[in-house]
Amino acid sequence: MATCSPSGVLATKVGAGCAENPYLCYQCKRCTAGCPVADQAGMHPAQIMRAVQLGQYDMIFEDKFIWLCTGCQTCTTRCPQGIDIAGIMDELKIIARREGKVHPDAPSAQMFKYNYDSFARWGRMWEIELIARDALHRPKGVLAWLSLGPKMLLKGKINPTLKKGDTDAMKRMVKTAESLTEAKQHEGGKG
Amino acid sequence: MSPKTLAYYPGCSLHGTSAEFDASFRATARELGLTLEEIPGWECCGNTAAHSINRLLSLALPVNELAKVEKDMKLDAVAVPCAACYSRFKTGAHEMQDPAVADDVKSVVGRGYDGGVTVQNLVDVYHDAVGLEALAAKVKRPFKSLKVACYYGCLLTRPPDVTQADDPEYPTRMEAVVETLGCEAIDWNYKTDCCGAALALTEQGIVDDLVARIVSDARACGAAAVAVACPLCQANLDGRQSEIARKDSAWVGLPVLFLSQLVGRAIGLGDKELGLSKNLIDARAVMA
Numbered sequence A: 001m002a003t004c005s006p007s008g009v010l011a012t013k014v015g016a017g018c019a020e021n022p023y024l025c026y027q028c029k030r031c032t033a034g035c036p037v038a039d040q041a042g043m044h045p046a047q048i049m050r051a052v053q054l055g056q057y058d059m060i061f062e063d064k065f066i067w068l069c070t071g072c073q074t075c076t077t078r079c080p081q082g083i084d085i086a087g088i089m090d091e092l093k094i095i096a097r098r099e100g101k102v103h104p105d106a107p108s109a110q111m112f113k114y115n116y117d118s119f120a121r122w123g124r125m126w127e128i129e130l131i132a133r134d135a136l137h138r139p140k141g142v143l144a145w146l147s148l149g150p151k152m153l154l155k156g157k158i159n160p161t162l163k164k165g166d167t168d169a170m171k172r173m174v175k176t177a178e179s180l181t182e183a184k185q186h187e188g189g190k191g
Numbered sequence B: 001m002s003p004k005t006l007a008y009y010p011g012c013s014l015h016g017t018s019a020e021f022d023a024s025f026r027a028t029a030r031e032l033g034l035t036l037e038e039i040p041g042w043e044c045c046g047n048t049a050a051h052s053i054n055r056l057l058s059l060a061l062p063v064n065e066l067a068k069v070e071k072d073m074k075l076d077a078v079a080v081p082c083a084a085c086y087s088r089f090k091t092g093a094h095e096m097q098d099p100a101v102a103d104d105v106k107s108v109v110g111r112g113y114d115g116g117v118t119v120q121n122l123v124d125v126y127h128d129a130v131g132l133e134a135l136a137a138k139v140k141r142p143f144k145s146l147k148v149a150c151y152y153g154c155l156l157t158r159p160p161d162v163t164q165a166d167d168p169e170y171p172t173r174m175e176a177v178v179e180t181l182g183c184e185a186i187d188w189n190y191k192t193d194c195c196g197a198a199l200a201l202t203e204q205g206i207v208d209d210l211v212a213r214i215v216s217d218a219r220a221c222g223a224a225a226v227a228v229a230c231p232l233c234q235a236n237l238d239g240r241q242s243e244i245a246r247k248d249s250a251w252v253g254l255p256v257l258f259l260s261q262l263v264g265r266a267i268g269l270g271d272k273e274l275g276l277s278k279n280l281i282d283a284r285a286v287m288a
Ligand code: SF4
Pocket: A024, A025, A026, A027, A028, A029, A030, A031, A032, A045, A046, A049, A078, A079, A080, A081, A082, A083, A085
């Protein structure tokens, strides 16, 4: 273990994106102990960390865990090694998407994309649009709204209209951020 | 006390499903002598989607808003009542300490940000911008020892490097605010546990379990209501409870109120202004 270093090959993929050093993890499992969704998938946070150290990305991407992570930051707050585990989860989501390895049964992954598309287009996120796109692609998802949806409508909690943001500024920022990220990706060699 | 002006970033939820949060926040600010100036043409902060799709964009979006506050509006503080947006603003500002990140962010935003803006969440606004003494002086209809569980959820305090929260595991600043209103803040176990956040859109079963655990503990510890400072926490704790009750006839709903609604009631604002009719678990009895 002592010879492992972030300049080695295995975990560089994650480190390159979020500047975290996964080799600091010594498997105390405190991240797992406080994670609200640790028991909801095949893997839990400490196992993900081990797999990152070993470069076993396929194992991570074949499991749903990263798409259930809520980003609650409990792991990051409690890790005795100061690792930003939630940041690593984000980076894994980014890598999975880039490499076309998004889990086939992870509606949250699609939801992130609808959300991103929505604010990129309108300058603001339009909640109704997210639910509508999800319903189109995943009719089963509609069932979950059958009773709550109408209640929310009646209470006036669903606003069908959208006030757009500064869409030109948004489009410019999205474009620049995406191309800069891509350029860095190439610079850093094959990701 | 001189009148204070804060820039105001409502965020998408306050313009959408949580209109009552926006309304109650604005109404309390007005009564408490704060002037809110909405950031002109504000953009989405990128919320939970941007940081899991494009890290640079997720930092640039909030920093762009901060630059508007600093350079165009020439103000030194912004109120960001949505806890999720607040977290993105604080993270953006925090990451700018890394010169390489700051450089990239600058290319995306098109100008620099010099770090001159304090980002305040809902609790900060009442606790610091208004101040507990000034708030106490405005209380006209104090609660008569309503027992309240203050729920912070994840992002008001975590991660502490970013939020600078004194006690991220057991914060007490919201308690100080509700006690100023005459409420009794209870001690309980789940005040910083996650409610499932955006999973409510796709994995409702998981969220129902988390919500049931949080609300049951609040009730077991004696609370008659839960106070929140985040639209997603409110939507989950309130909305999912109404679903849990549908499946479990023994479930007794616990009203979930925005802190701004509690403050508003105590300083004498009416139910309509506070949007009380929008709560799914009826809150009017505890607010009477
Ligand atoms: S808390 Fe930190 S050191 Fe412990 S297992 Fe998790 S990542 Fe590793």
